[in-house]
Amino acid sequence: ERVGRHDNFFELGGHSLLAVQLMERLRRLSLGVEVRTLFARPVLCDLAASLGSHDEVAVPANLIGEQSTAITxxxxxxxxxxxxxxxxxxxxxxxxxxxxxxxxxxxxxxxxxxxxxxxxxxxxxxxxxxxxxxxxxxxxxxxxxxxxxxxxxxxxxxxxxxxxxxxxxxxxxxxxxxxxxxxxxxxxxxxxxxxxxxxxxxxxxxxxxxxxxxxxxxxxxxxxxxxxxxxxxxxxxxxxxxxxxxxxxxxxxxxxxxxxxxxxxxQPFRNLVAQARLGGDAKAHEEFFQEQLADIDEPTLPFGLSQVHGDGSGVGEAHRMLPQALNDRLRAQARRLGVSLASLCHLAWGQVVARSSGREQVVFGTVLFGRMHAGAGADRAMGLFINTLPVRLDLDGTGVEESLRLTHARLAELLAHEHASLALAQRCSGVAAPAPLFGALLNYRHNTPxxxxxxxxxxxxxxxxxxxxxxxxxxxxx
CATH class of the missing domain: 3.30.559.10 (Chloramphenicol acetyltransferase-like domain)
Structure with a gap:
């Protein structure tokens, strides 16, 4: 009925789409906060202590006017x-x-x-x-x-x-x-x-x-x-x-x-381009992905499928609805542990990738929403905001709860790099080009009915x- 200062964003059922709307409303009040802070400090009083800590990228003005007769x-x-x-x-x-x-x-x-x-x-x-x-x-x-x-x-x-x-x-x-x-x-x-x-x-x-x-x-x-x-x-x-x-x-x-x-x-798309080009610290991106991927020297290829430059022909599709009872149980578990349901699904997909590729250290692509650091009005702007980046999970003997917390933390860190280039991330791994770093993708998406x-x-x-x-x-x- 009421949300209190000691409530946890994820235990209340928070997710990435709501996170973007929350960030946008805070931004209108000049209370910028980084999305990874929300993931790392989902209890509201902890989050409140971090408000105003994040400076937006200043988007340079467009100097081409309607009266311009030349462009320099x-x-x-x-x-x-x-x-x-x-x-x-x-x-x-x-x-x-x-x-x-x-x-x-x-x-x-x-x-x-x-x-x-x-x-x-x-x-x-x-x-x-x-x-x-x-x-x-x-x-x-x-x-x-x-x-x-x-x-x-x-x-x-x-x-x-x-x-x-x-x-x-x-x-x-x-x-x-x-x-x-x-x-x-x-x-x-x-x-x-x-x-x-x-x-x-x-x-x-x-x-x-x-x-x-x-x-x-x-x-x-x-x-x-x-x-x-x-x-x-x-x-x-x-x-x-x-x-x-x-x-x-x-x-x-x-x-x-x-x-x-x-x-x-x-909202102009140039705001996103400004964030990606001026807001992203290439050195920080590089350090993050090197730390994650430097020791990965073999591609993660489920079922040995290595052709990642295909044209989409010969695709087979399956559509499955989760039974309501299973859906409810998954949501209850995510809330109980104070993580997003997305984190739980990433861990489960990691298991599928591990089993089908015969690896314990797995890397797969995840589709990022791309609107977390995309400037004002990003929740209703048109354009290509999403990005695909590698997530690395170590599926060794660690218990499920601990693995889930690690997965949630890793995804939170990844959000800070949502506009990094996939090519840069792949260069930070030990996999030599032209071999792909990964062959599987997870797109966890919020659809409005x-x-x-x-x-x-x-x-x-x-x-x-x-x-x-x-x-x-x-x-x-x-």
Whole structure:
């Protein structure tokens, strides 16, 4: 009923999503605190004693104005480029300088995803696909208009990527970017329309041009044998993660329900880039990962699967719901021990990885939320915030409770490095390139039920049906 000063954040059922909201509310009161402090001192009176100890990274201003007629190296505060490189970028943007709002570097995960895009000769493992059906064309047009309004609001949805001829890749925010909609005809007797669309625009064969914003492509088609319209949306992982898709879905709905005036001011993605580039102490990242990984000289590969540069073809999927009783027991155990349920799941996954790879010292990738140190408004900003980093667990004779506390502490430490580069972390290990450090990934994620639209009609938007989505990574066991 009441929360007291001696209560423990995790015993009350706290988790990473709530942690981000807590940090955001503290930040608005100018009471910054590091997220690892919350994990290390989850009792409220202990946490209170640490408030105000964390200084935010000062995000340098964007010096490109609407009236700017030229862009010079001094105007770019979040990337180092020569004048020649800037001119090369300007040449790629329709409308030139007048249509450029900002230019900055990539976050570490964006760097990694761009690498995999360039590595793949056909298709792209990081193109996310979703499909919807609309009762009639007018409703589809209204939806597309709403999506364009959301694109107009958010920088990341008007961002293109340029790398050819540059010393380091850049992302370029266009002032105006029109959503590209392509209409195709489906075969009357070629089977279900959604399957036909999926085959034609399968990311295993299909790519999009990363130099043209928005990095979102829409394909529409009349469904054979009915009056419905189908929509297939391709969104590149470079500009979004799961939380971003939820925010986008909610904003599009708000526009369709004529509630656009209620939406909060959009947060620029440059804040995250500033945190990753200026806030991250590369030396501290290096020391942390060396301490964790220096003695690991062999890859952790469950079932001997070493191909971590795959294209996502030949994937098998299984969906299992935890029985309610087991779910309740897991939550009760996490609370009893004052740790997050995520920590318990990481330890369990570590056991799976240990058994399937025959190792006691296991390393696997964990997907970090990426919004813990992403500046003001990070809980509702759009863009690619998540990051994948290695977590190392020693699954020797230590008892479960002690192992769980160690796992929780290790994840708390990792959060302080959530924007470190995976390449840097891998270099700190004793595993020689090009062998991968790990072949398994755990994505522990908080889903809000409203965003998991299932295959039902969207409430408030009658005539719209969600047909599902697909996301892939290049890790063999996820």
């Amino acid at each position: 190296p001094q105007m770019l505060t979040l990337i180092d480029l020569t004048q020649q490189e800037i001119d090369r970028i300007v040449a790629t943007v329709p409308g030139g300088v007048a249509n450029i709002q900002d230019i900055y570097g990539l976050s570490p995960l964006q760097d990694g995803i761009l690498f995999h895009h360039l590595l793949a000769t056909k298709g792209d493992p990081y193109l996310l696909v979703s499909q919807m059906a609309f009762a009639e064309r007018g409703l589809l047009e209204r939806y597309l208009g709403a999506v364009q309004q959301v694109v107009d609001r958010h920088d990341i949805l008007r961002t293109a990527f340029v790398w050819e001829g540059l010393s380091s890749p850049a992302q370029v925010v266009w002032r105006k970017a029109a959503l590209e909609v392509r209409e195709v005809e489906l075969d009357e007797d070629g089977g279900p329309g959604s399957e036909q669309l999926k085959r034609r625009f399968d990311p295993r064969q299909y790519r999009i041009d990363l130099g043209r914003a928005p990095l979102m492509r829409v394909v529409i088609a009349r469904e054979p044998g009915s009056g419905r319209w189908l929509l297939l949306e391709l969104l590149h992982h470079l500009i979004g993660d799961h939380t971003t898709l939820e925010i986008m879905h909610a904003e599009v709905r708000a526009v369709l329900e004529r509630r656009a005036h209620e939406l909060a001011a959009p 409203a965003a998991m639209a299932g295959s039902r009609t969207d409430d408030g938007l009658s005539g719209v049906e969600w047909l599902g989505s697909e996301e892939r990574t290049n890790y063999p066991l996820t």
